[in-house]
Amino acid sequence: xxxxxxxxxxxxxxxxxxxxxxxxxxxxxxxxxxxxxxxxxxxxxxxxxxxxxxxxxxxxxxxxxxxxxxxxxxxxxxxxxxxxxxxxxxxxxxxxxxxxxxxxxxxxxxxxxxxxxxxxxxxxxxxxxxxxxxxxxxxxxxxxxxxxxxxxxxxxxxxxxxxxxxxxxxxxxxxxxxxxxxxxxxxxxxxxxxxxxxxxxxxxxxxxxxxxxxxxxxxxxxxxxxxxxxxxxxxxxxxxxxxxxxxxxxxxxxxxxxxxxxxxxxxxxxxxxxxxxxxxxxxxxxxxxxxxxxxxxxxxxxxxxxxxxxxxxxxxxxxxxxxxxxxxxxxxxxxxxx
Numbered sequence: 001x002x003x004x005x006x007x008x009x010x011x012x013x014x015x016x017x018x019x020x021x022x023x024x025x026x027x028x029x030x031x032x033x034x035x036x037x038x039x040x041x042x043x044x045x046x047x048x049x050x051x052x053x054x055x056x057x058x059x060x061x062x063x064x065x066x067x068x069x070x071x072x073x074x075x076x077x078x079x080x081x082x083x084x085x086x087x088x089x090x091x092x093x094x095x096x097x098x099x100x101x102x103x104x105x106x107x108x109x110x111x112x113x114x115x116x117x118x119x120x121x122x123x124x125x126x127x128x129x130x131x132x133x134x135x136x137x138x139x140x141x142x143x144x145x146x147x148x149x150x151x152x153x154x155x156x157x158x159x160x161x162x163x164x165x166x167x168x169x170x171x172x173x174x175x176x177x178x179x180x181x182x183x184x185x186x187x188x189x190x191x192x193x194x195x196x197x198x199x200x201x202x203x204x205x206x207x208x209x210x211x212x213x214x215x216x217x218x219x220x221x222x223x224x225x226x227x228x229x230x231x232x233x234x235x236x237x238x239x240x241x242x243x244x245x246x247x248x249x250x251x252x253x254x255x256x257x258x259x260x261x262x263x264x265x266x267x268x269x270x271x272x273x274x275x276x277x278x279x280x281x282x283x284x285x286x287x288x289x290x291x292x293x294x295x296x297x298x299x300x301x302x303x304x305x306x307x308x309x310x311x312x313x314x315x316x317x318x319x320x321x322x323x324x325x326x327x328x329x330x331x332x333x334x335x336x337x338x
């Protein structure tokens with residue numbers, strides 16, 4: 001099993017596959033759409049353009065079983081060359097992969113099967129790990145932690161010939177979190193619109209990375225800071241109606257961290273701005289917004305808000321409550337701002 005935990009490991013594996021495909025069965029495990037898309041692109045580039053229509057298959061694990069996949073893979077490719085089978089969302093499919101180990105060994109060299117999964121426990125599944133060690137290649141992406149995001153942002157920006165300093169990369173991380181696919185998409189759009197320079201500043205990032213969207217976590221924080229209850233209720237209603245995009249625990253954690261930073265600012269008001277930014281973990285670009293919010297609320301109210309959010313977090317997990325999830329964010333807003 002190949003474990004990829006940083007940018008350099010990723011670049012090495014991409015280079016290896018670009019130079020030569022040594023296996024005809026790959027299993028790629030990642031929670032990041034960016035990595036899946038990157039490998040799909042690399043594998044597709046191995047097929048000549050004139051053969052892609054005939055020999056390239058994009059499949060989904062929920063729509064095919066191994067018998068059907070093997071039947072296709074054992075056919076001879078049209079017009080020679082190699083067949084490529086890219087099977088996305090294969091989590092359910094590989095649950096029965098051990099039944100087909102022997103048949104998978106006999107895949108003709110003219111077929112290449114690439115299975116994509118998202119399984120944080122793949123390293124514990126020794127049968128699968130051992131099989132791919134002998135008969136294929138298992139590429140496992142480790143979870144990206146916050147302290148690694150800067151290097152990934154720099155890597156992606158460099159691919160579009162942009163130059164970033166540390167402060168700007170941190171601003172991007174504040175706006176996008178660890179969603180590398182979103183970061184890549186925004187840089188791609190930026191590269192199409194910006195022609196005059198490779199340098200990127202904060203204003204450009206704010207304009208292009210979705211901060212002006214009316215419904216996002218930053219806007220929710222902003223309206224809490226302004227104590228604009230009507231706008232907070234409007235955004236909360238939108239989040240409640242889109243739980244897949246805005247899971248309630250993620251939203252509650254975001255609001256909690258926001259008030260925690262306000263509490264830290266209130267506790268550190270005797271320090272300089274640079275010291276406050278450092279100790280509170282606030283990007284200097286956003287510090288004034290947090291300071292303004294901290295003046296709209298007393299420390300007593302901040303502590304009350306933090307305790308209230310903790311209580312609603314328990315409610316969101318079904319503890320000591322009959323409140324429905326879609327009402328929790330609204331009730332939280334009313335209790336904090338009402």
